[in-house]
Amino acid sequence: MERCAVIGVGQTKHAAKRDDLSMIGLVREAATRALEDAGLTFRDIDAVVIGKAPDMFEGVMMPELFLAEALGAVGKPMMRVHTAGSVGGSTAIVAAHLVSAGIHQRVLTVAYEKQSESDAMWALSPKYPFQPPLMAGAGGYFAPLIRAYIRRSNAPNDVGVRVAVKDRLNALKNPYAHLKMPEISAAQVEASPMLWDPIRYLETCPSSDGACAMVLSSETAARSAPHRPAWVHATATRSEPNLFAGRDQVNPRAGRDCAAALYKQAGITDPRKQLDAAEIYVPFSWFEPMWMENLGFAPEGEGWKMTLEGATALGGDMPINPSGGVMSSNPIGASGMLRFAEAALQVRGQAGEHQVEGAKLAMGHAYGGGSQFFAMWIVGDARP
Amino acid sequence: MATREIAVVSFAQTNSRRNELDETEMLLPVITEAVKRSGIARSDIGFTCSGSCDYLGGRPFSFVMVIDAIGAWPPIEESHVEMDGAFALYEAWVRLQHGDIDAALVYAFGKSSQGDLPDVMVTQLDPYYVAPLWPDSISLAALQARAMLDEKRCTELEMAEIAVRNRKSAKANPHAHLKGDHLAANLLGEPYAVAPLRRHDCPPITDGATAIVLAAGDLARKVCKRPAFIRGIDHRIEPHALGLRDLTRSPSTKLAGERAGVGKGKIDVAELHAPFTHQEVILRDALGLGAEVDVNPSGGALGANPMMVAGLNRIGEAAQRILDGKANRVLAHATSGPCLQQNLVCVLEAE
Amino acid sequence: MSEPKPKQDEPIKRMLAPVRLEFTVSAGRDKTAFLGAIIEGRILGGRCPSCRKVYVPPRGCPTCGVEMVGDIPISDHGVVTTFCTVSIPFEGQTMKLPYVYASIVLDGADVPIFHLVDGIDAKDARMGLRVRADWRPPAERKPTMESIRAFVPTGEPDAAFDTYKEHL
Structure with a gap:
């Protein structure tokens, strides 16, 4: 197996509406920044792997086909991945495997969503026969799970509020973040409308236009990269059914198994101690404590304590989402890849104001569907 | 680059037609059958990859509801491409190269009959410049056929003969959808559907699901008498804008074919994913296939064309010729996008 | 929604490209039986022959990957x-x-x-x-x-x- 390195990272300025750009312009903004970071041009790329969430979000079926020219893919292999919300992570993993399998030297991987070009709430709750449209988008799906988590863990009610504030404060240090709320406070979050009880408006992610891109390379190709690479130490994916008898949807086994496989590959025995930072897919603030338990950072029922103790803040012992996370920028298809890319930025020392001091090992995490698809990676500053 | 030996060890497909089952009901028996035929336990399958497209059913996350039907418990390592299943097989082949797992399940499903397919396919076009003009998929294929005729690369009679041969071959395929004996001369008496294409030049609208099990070297030999070893697999994409392409040629197929090593030996059987008759001419030419090659003994996509499945079916049908001892070296091709925009070529051999 | 009309010399930022597609969806075998019972005011479930769990509506068993017969009346x-x-x-x-x-x-x-x-x-x-x-x-x-x-x-x-x- 070949080693794989991240030698280029690029992302767009995320915003509710990037109507200064077409979809073509959006993916190119991220891709050209990643290439520039890697000191390469489209010509140097062997293959392109692109990911995004459902095509109905923009109303274009298999949009990779019309993006082939814009991403310099003509004459090359091009793949399109779709694994629901986890897709940004899965896409990066498919690209990494093309390198680690020894097939290609340099792979460009891109993920995007241009939510402003359609209506995501509509796309997620289409009028479909046999069943009434009850769900009201992703919030309607996840709110009952959050309620179940609170009941099971006896977490105090303000944990979600704390995460919402922390992530927005982190976003102020990230020039690419969509939400910039310098005035954010617990009182403001608590006063925001209860959309899907127990989820308040400010406890949800925004809807963003944005893209993320990375150049992944072999060890040989990484030698000529102008900047320090992030080395891929481990990748893992796990999926489980959406609904089955006795399913634990709050702490799903697919997530636990995925993390276990990941840690084993990376030689990690105590993730909270050994990882310096983690970018975790938290689309509703309550998912931070839930995933702390699922990922083994905290014992079951105690994830919320990490939030309340400040462990997950920038400067805490396990900084979670120093970039501001999904809570601050959510171009759905790209959100997972942003987590992976931000982890790479941390170990490359390129995270700017939201840099975790001396980060050597970081995790990127994405999940999708009904908490059933998981994609994760661990990157480090040292060659594995 | 030295690659790990990976083989197709089993293949199962639905009886392609329009049917009243939902996607999961079409798929479940096919997966069960492919796994059973492979002789590999479900628990020994280390990776699962699927191909499908939400727009066929007009709802998001069609692959999510399907994962509820395939026994994904305990949790599995899995991925999905919004592409034909042939590309899912490519991803599985890449995954198996890592050496830590020895078997993978690949599946694809598509219920093309749920919408007006030629119109649904319009949403696949450039949303800013082309899709608003609403050119349907048959009209675009007709544009390509016209270019072929104008360039004298084929005649309408040759196109009709391709239809006759594929529909005749389909008679021997219990899974095929459109089959029968026709005379080319009679077909030419039919009116145009979208000139210069007549109905016989076009594929049927088919619902279908397919599953394939891949196994690495020693495991493949252990469970299978004649594994179909993948000796080369590659895929390439062309510009989307039709104006940037010579529609009468398929350079991406040619390049993928060269990289897959098509020319390294004699091809016994080629399964080409040519939904329209004239496309078979383009593909034969790009792959350098002579008259001696048995092309589409299954009836090809003209016999059954389940979207997102038909490409994977070409790999399955070609591999099956090896599994059955009827061929030693076969070629399979899959396509995606308007007018053969993206193409995959896979060469399989018996030992 | 109406077509945005940019003023002269202004960049065109939005265009309206309506897509209307109709789909005819089959309920499938399991749901056909289930919804038939619903019309009669009954709820049908199915028992997985492998894990013995009861699913409403009946379907292929998500964990076992086997078909089930949907003939169990549910309260x-x-x-x-x-x-x-x-x-x-x-x-x-x-x-x-x-x-x-x-x-x-x-x-x-x-x-x-x-x-x-x-x-x-x-x-x-x-x-x-x-x-x-x-x-x-x-x-x-x-x-x-x-x-x-x-x-x-x-x-x-x-x-x-x-x-x-x-x-x-």
Whole structure:
């Protein structure tokens, strides 16, 4: 197996509406920044792997086909991945495997969503026969799970509020973040409308236009990269059914198994101690404590304590989402890849104001569907 | 680059037609059958990859509801491409190269009959410049056929003969959808559907699901008498804008074919994913296939064309010729996008 | 929505490209049986021959990957395991806000269904609430879950957390 390195990272300025750009312009903004970071041009790329969430979000079926020219893919292999919300992570993993399998030297991987070009709430709750449209988008799906988590863990009610504030404060240090709320406070979050009880408006992610891109390379190709690479130490994916008898949807086994496989590959025995930072897919603030338990950072029922103790803040012992996370920028298809890319930025020392001091090992995490698809990676500053 | 030996060890497909089952009901028996035929336990399958497209059913996350039907418990390592299943097989082949797992399940499903397919396919076009003009998929294929005729690369009679041969071959395929004996001369008496294409030049609208099990070297030999070893697999994409392409040629197929090593030996059987008759001419030419090659003994996509499945079916049908001892070296091709925009070529051999 | 008309010399930032596609969807074998029973005011489940769990509606068993026969009558009474109060409007929504949307495990089933809970003030909705189906009159029933108008409280005492916690 070949080693794989991240030698280029690029992302767009995320915003509710990037109507200064077409979809073509959006993916190119991220891709050209990643290439520039890697000191390469489209010509140097062997293959392109692109990911995004459902095509109905923009109303274009298999949009990779019309993006082939814009991403310099003509004459090359091009793949399109779709694994629901986890897709940004899965896409990066498919690209990494093309390198680690020894097939290609340099792979460009891109993920995007241009939510402003359609209506995501509509796309997620289409009028479909046999069943009434009850769900009201992703919030309607996840709110009952959050309620179940609170009941099971006896977490105090303000944990979600704390995460919402922390992530927005982190976003102020990230020039690419969509939400910039310098005035954010617990009182403001608590006063925001209860959309899907127990989820308040400010406890949800925004809807963003944005893209993320990375150049992944072999060890040989990484030698000529102008900047320090992030080395891929481990990748893992796990999926489980959406609904089955006795399913634990709050702490799903697919997530636990995925993390276990990941840690084993990376030689990690105590993730909270050994990882310096983690970018975790938290689309509703309550998912931070839930995933702390699922990922083994905290014992079951105690994830919320990490939030309340400040462990997950920038400067805490396990900084979670120093970039501001999904809570601050959510171009759905790209959100997972942003987590992976931000982890790479941390170990490359390129995270700017939201840099975790001396980060050597970081995790990127994405999940999708009904908490059933998981994609994760661990990157480090040292060659594995 | 030295690659790990990976083989197709089993293949199962639905009886392609329009049917009243939902996607999961079409798929479940096919997966069960492919796994059973492979002789590999479900628990020994280390990776699962699927191909499908939400727009066929007009709802998001069609692959999510399907994962509820395939026994994904305990949790599995899995991925999905919004592409034909042939590309899912490519991803599985890449995954198996890592050496830590020895078997993978690949599946694809598509219920093309749920919408007006030629119109649904319009949403696949450039949303800013082309899709608003609403050119349907048959009209675009007709544009390509016209270019072929104008360039004298084929005649309408040759196109009709391709239809006759594929529909005749389909008679021997219990899974095929459109089959029968026709005379080319009679077909030419039919009116145009979208000139210069007549109905016989076009594929049927088919619902279908397919599953394939891949196994690495020693495991493949252990469970299978004649594994179909993948000796080369590659895929390439062309510009989307039709104006940037010579529609009468398929350079991406040619390049993928060269990289897959098509020319390294004699091809016994080629399964080409040519939904329209004239496309078979383009593909034969790009792959350098002579008259001696048995092309589409299954009836090809003209016999059954389940979207997102038909490409994977070409790999399955070609591999099956090896599994059955009827061929030693076969070629399979899959396509995606308007007018053969993206193409995959896979060469399989018996030992 | 109307076509935006940019002024001269202004960049064109939006264009309207309406897409209208109609789909005819088959219910499939399992749902056909299930929805047929719904019209008759009955709820059908299926038992997995492998793990013996009862699914509503019947389907291929998600964990075992085998087909099941959908012939098990299921009670139209059940318990709210968890829920959400929706206060956000969205396209295609037919309910008055706020409404309570719940995960309900019917008596005799091993998986929840999802439906409206009505006949109770949204602020009184709770985990463990016992509910029953409020069927539409037979003449108004169609092959859809909307033939059950909503689930309403039975008035029985709430179920204890331990009795339904495995369904969360």
